[in-house]
Amino acid sequence: MKIDRTALERALQDGAGASADLFAQLRAPWPQGGVHRDTYGPGEQRAHELVRRHGEAMGLESSVDFAGNLVLTWPGRDRAAPVWITGSHLDSVPEGGNFDGAAGVVAGLAAVAALRQLAFEPAGDITVMAIRGEEASSWYQGDFHSHVGSRAALGLAQEAELLRARRISDGRSMHELMRAAGMQPEQVRPGHAAIDPARCKGFIELHIEQGPVLVNRMRPVGLVSAIRGSARARRARCLGEYAHSGAVPHELRKDALLAACEFCTRMDEAWTDARTAGKDLVFTVGRFFTDASVHSITKVPGEVSFSIDLRSQESSTLHEMCALAQDLAARISQRRSVQIDLGPFNVSEPAVMDAALLDSLRTGSAALSLDALVLPSGAGHDAQDFARAGIPTAMIFVRNDKGSHNPDEAMDMQDFLTATGLLAWQLTQ
Amino acid sequence: MKIDRTALERALQDGAGASADLFAQLRAPWPQGGVHRDTYGPGEQRAHELVRRHGEAMGLESSVDFAGNLVLTWPGRDRAAPVWITGSHLDSVPEGGNFDGAAGVVAGLAAVAALRQLAFEPAGDITVMAIRGEEASSWYQGDFHSHVGSRAALGLAQEAELLRARRISDGRSMHELMRAAGMQPEQVRPGHAAIDPARCKGFIELHIEQGPVLVNRMRPVGLVSAIRGSARARRARCLGEYAHSGAVPHELRKDALLAACEFCTRMDEAWTDARTAGKDLVFTVGRFFTDASVHSITKVPGEVSFSIDLRSQESSTLHEMCALAQDLAARISQRRSVQIDLGPFNVSEPAVMDAALLDSLRTGSAALSLDALVLPSGAGHDAQDFARAGIPTAMIFVRNDKGSHNPDEAMDMQDFLTATGLLAWQLTQ
Numbered sequence: 001m002k003i004d005r006t007a008l009e010r011a012l013q014d015g016a017g018a019s020a021d022l023f024a025q026l027r028a029p030w031p032q033g034g035v036h037r038d039t040y041g042p043g044e045q046r047a048h049e050l051v052r053r054h055g056e057a058m059g060l061e062s063s064v065d066f067a068g069n070l071v072l073t074w075p076g077r078d079r080a081a082p083v084w085i086t087g088s089h090l091d092s093v094p095e096g097g098n099f100d101g102a103a104g105v106v107a108g109l110a111a112v113a114a115l116r117q118l119a120f121e122p123a124g125d126i127t128v129m130a131i132r133g134e135e136a137s138s139w140y141q142g143d144f145h146s147h148v149g150s151r152a153a154l155g156l157a158q159e160a161e162l163l164r165a166r167r168i169s170d171g172r173s174m175h176e177l178m179r180a181a182g183m184q185p186e187q188v189r190p191g192h193a194a195i196d197p198a199r200c201k202g203f204i205e206l207h208i209e210q211g212p213v214l215v216n217r218m219r220p221v222g223l224v225s226a227i228r229g230s231a232r233a234r235r236a237r238c239l240g241e242y243a244h245s246g247a248v249p250h251e252l253r254k255d256a257l258l259a260a261c262e263f264c265t266r267m268d269e270a271w272t273d274a275r276t277a278g279k280d281l282v283f284t285v286g287r288f289f290t291d292a293s294v295h296s297i298t299k300v301p302g303e304v305s306f307s308i309d310l311r312s313q314e315s316s317t318l319h320e321m322c323a324l325a326q327d328l329a330a331r332i333s334q335r336r337s338v339q340i341d342l343g344p345f346n347v348s349e350p351a352v353m354d355a356a357l358l359d360s361l362r363t364g365s366a367a368l369s370l371d372a373l374v375l376p377s378g379a380g381h382d383a384q385d386f387a388r389a390g391i392p393t394a395m396i397f398v399r400n401d402k403g404s405h406n407p408d409e410a411m412d413m414q415d416f417l418t419a420t421g422l423l424a425w426q427l428t429q
Numbered sequence: 430m431k432i433d434r435t436a437l438e439r440a441l442q443d444g445a446g447a448s449a450d451l452f453a454q455l456r457a458p459w460p461q462g463g464v465h466r467d468t469y470g471p472g473e474q475r476a477h478e479l480v481r482r483h484g485e486a487m488g489l490e491s492s493v494d495f496a497g498n499l500v501l502t503w504p505g506r507d508r509a510a511p512v513w514i515t516g517s518h519l520d521s522v523p524e525g526g527n528f529d530g531a532a533g534v535v536a537g538l539a540a541v542a543a544l545r546q547l548a549f550e551p552a553g554d555i556t557v558m559a560i561r562g563e564e565a566s567s568w569y570q571g572d573f574h575s576h577v578g579s580r581a582a583l584g585l586a587q588e589a590e591l592l593r594a595r596r597i598s599d600g601r602s603m604h605e606l607m608r609a610a611g612m613q614p615e616q617v618r619p620g621h622a623a624i625d626p627a628r629c630k631g632f633i634e635l636h637i638e639q640g641p642v643l644v645n646r647m648r649p650v651g652l653v654s655a656i657r658g659s660a661r662a663r664r665a666r667c668l669g670e671y672a673h674s675g676a677v678p679h680e681l682r683k684d685a686l687l688a689a690c691e692f693c694t695r696m697d698e699a700w701t702d703a704r705t706a707g708k709d710l711v712f713t714v715g716r717f718f719t720d721a722s723v724h725s726i727t728k729v730p731g732e733v734s735f736s737i738d739l740r741s742q743e744s745s746t747l748h749e750m751c752a753l754a755q756d757l758a759a760r761i762s763q764r765r766s767v768q769i770d771l772g773p774f775n776v777s778e779p780a781v782m783d784a785a786l787l788d789s790l791r792t793g794s795a796a797l798s799l800d801a802l803v804l805p806s807g808a809g810h811d812a813q814d815f816a817r818a819g820i821p822t823a824m825i826f827v828r829n830d831k832g833s834h835n836p837d838e839a840m841d842m843q844d845f846l847t848a849t850g851l852l853a854w855q856l857t858q
Contacts, residue, residue: 209676210673210675210676211672211673211675211676211677211678211681212672212677212681213676213678213681216681228675230675232726234726243640243641243832244639244640244807244808244832244833245711245713245715245738245740245807246639246640246657246659246711246738246740246806246807246808246809247638247639247640247642247806247807247808247832248640248641248711248807249640249642249711250700250704250711252640252641252642252645255713257693257714257715257717258693258694258697258714260690261689261690261691261693261694261697261714261717262690262694262697264686264687264690265687265690265691265694268687268690268691271679275679282674282675282677282678282679284674284684284726284727284728284729285686285687285690285730286674286686286719286724286725286726286727286728286729286730287719287724287725287726287730288686288690288717288718288719288730288733289717289718289719289721290715290716290717290718292718292721295715295716296715296716297661297663297713297715297716297736297738298713298715298738299713299715300713300715301714301715301716301717304717307726309674309675309726309727311674311675377675377676378673378674378675378676378677379673379675379676380675403672403673403676404673
């Protein structure tokens with residue numbers, strides 16, 4: 001069944017009020033400032049119940065998997081046919097924004113509502129998933145990975161992680177909190193999945209853009225090419241020797257600061273070279289400091305600490321830059337009589353979105369005259385876990401001002417409906 | 430009267446025990462760790478009394494000026510003839526070394542003792558001066574300048590400073606402490622001097638080198654060409670904009686860190702150019718830090734704070750570098766969409782040593798086969814105040830390992846005697 005563009009737009013506009021209501025209800029407990037939908041805590045729980053009631057009121061089938069993910073299903077003609085999954089997470093960071101995560105869940109429901117109004121009959125099930133714990137690392141500490149809900153549902157998580165993850169506020173384990181909420185953390189293990197990739201047609205996550213690219217290019221909708229991987233050095237150091245700033249001449253100095261500055265400047269130049277060569281790369285030194293307990297205006301610094309965050313859609317670019325950084329560190333160390341020790345790079349590989357699904361979304365964008373911009377995602381998303389599980393995965397970005405993870409994130413409802421139209425279109429394919 | 434080199438060396442060796450004893454007595458209250466000869470406090474006072482008794486036992490005339498400086502005089506044949514003054518300060522920094530300052534006083538007494546043993550008869554008075562308060566800024570805080578004793582004696586200080594200088598340990602004013610010690614702080618004022626420059630043949634300060642140049646060049650003695658002036662920016666800042674390290678592409682960043690690193694790297698290059706052009710310059714960025722309350726490995730830094738300390742023997746080089754720094758800051762700010770604000774440069778002009786006196790010391794160095802190295806002083810000294818008052822001034826550096834202002838400073842007694850020999854030779858000219 002071919003979807004008529006004008007009819008789809010009308011259906012979405014008809015549903016706009018319901019989406020706005022749902023956003024308002026999600027926001028209600030925090031009328032001012034940031035939202036606090038804490039992972040496996042009352043904030044997230046409240047959002048899940050709200051969305052479950054909304055989905056059930058729409059007549060969707062509702063279930064909750066062993067990790068607490070909410071699954072709302074619009075049955076297809078053939079219940080055994082491949083399933084579309086769409087959705088995102090409902091938790092937020094502390095003092096977070098109302099749209100990061102939640103927009104993808106509300107969009108799924110709005111897309112289903114619009115398609116039902118158009119009397120579309122899905123071939124297979126269409127599932128809207130409200131995922132748990134994407135922001136877990138903002139609420140818990142310890143040796144565990146974030147994206148708990150999606151990884152658990154896909155058989156990519158471990159029970160031991162849930163025991164090690166301790167809530168920052170009170171030290172209780174995530175495992176204990178999940179049990180207390182009626183979930184089955186003991187079922188979380190590699191290979192034990194609530195979702196069978198073989199039964200999935202694909203996973204599509206709609207999310208607000210966390211950067212300023214769509215705002216800057218004046219485009220309401222983006223299509224994600226890949227979720228950038230990262231190579232991070234958390235505790236890089238440059239060791240030299242403290243010395244009197246007036247009495248020690250250049251040739252006898254081991255100046256840690258000027259060496260570390262040169263390292264950053266050369267890396268910055270290499271970043272320009274990589275971009276000029278058409279590579280995808282961002283390079284950030286977020287922390288950089290002389291030792292406040294020792295440093296002084298009249299001392300040549302003997303130590304500098306800094307961090308490195310390299311991100312790219314291309315695994316090869318990440319690994320090339322790590323090698324280049326190590327080489328630069330060694331050469332500058334020798335030339336300047338210091339020791340630049342970058343420590344190990346912690347590498348998280350990029351997640352490339354499914355090429356066929358991306359092509360299909362481009363077609364949809366053209367059909368709906370959206371002129372969607374293809375761009376990488378610099379931040380991590382549940383979608384990367386679905387891609388890793390072998391499910392054809394795509395992401396739709398909605399233009400958003402003022403960044404995310406803060407109360408000021410500003411998504412226009414019209415942009416939301418435009419992006420939701422593209423999601424709806426894709427669910428009919 | 431021509432001094433015989435061998436006889437001078439023998440006389441100095443004969444006096445070596447007395448100098449070693451005096452150093453040991455100065456150090457006695459602090460058998461381990463650093464010395465604490467606090468400016469206008471009991472530590473400095475004890476040292477002054479010790480040195481006064483030593484000088485009086487040698488038969489020298491002794492007096493104390495209104496600022497507490499101790500003046501020990503070996504009368505010349507003509508009491509109205511121009512006077513040589515030699516000496517240095519007796520105070521130390523907290524947890525300081527035994528030689529920084531005191532070596533110049535002990536050397537003066539040792540030189541006089543050696544010359545007397547040689548039956549040298551000075552034409553005019555030779556005065557050994559034990560100066561107060563060169564390290565005042567380590568013990569007091571408030572709006573005042575250091576080098577209190579020398580500036581007061583030369584009519585270069587103000588009474589109001591002494592009222593504003595508050596002892597860090599208990600908040601008492603330097604003025605009050607001076608009165609309690611029987612001095613006359615109310616006499617401290619511009620133009621009111623205890624020393625008449627017109628009556629001075631010259632001032633010679635022997636001091637340990639505070640840098641590693643003589644150790645590195647394996648030379649026991651140095652001659653100071655000039656005391657470097659400085660141009661300092663205490664609170665330079667680079668303001669950009671905090672942003673997500675993954676989601677914000679290069680062209681939309683205002684990265685304060687990479688801008689500040691480039692600024693330092695370009696200044697470092699300009700420093701190399703200046704040295705290549707034969708200029709005297711040291712450049713130090715002693716403090717440099719992102720804001721610890723905000724920074725993160727995943728945030729593009731929006732603010733960096735740093736300091737600049739430029740030092741040179743040449744006033745022109747200091748002013749050129751300040752102008753170059755401001756120009757660089759403006760150009761990098763514009764190109765990188767940040768605001769590098771260096772704030773004002775606080776300039777302290779270099780003090781060039783007297784050319785004729787330096788020539789004479791070179792002659793002495795050759796006569797004594799010392800091969801003294803001419804080098805700048807990177808740190809400030811009482812000598813700069815004597816030079817500023819119009820008195821022909823020179824400094825003799827003694828090789829010293831491990832820097833100064835710490836308990837580990839390591840001056841060899843043989844080097845001390847060698848340098849003292851040159852001082853004695855000069856006092857006969």
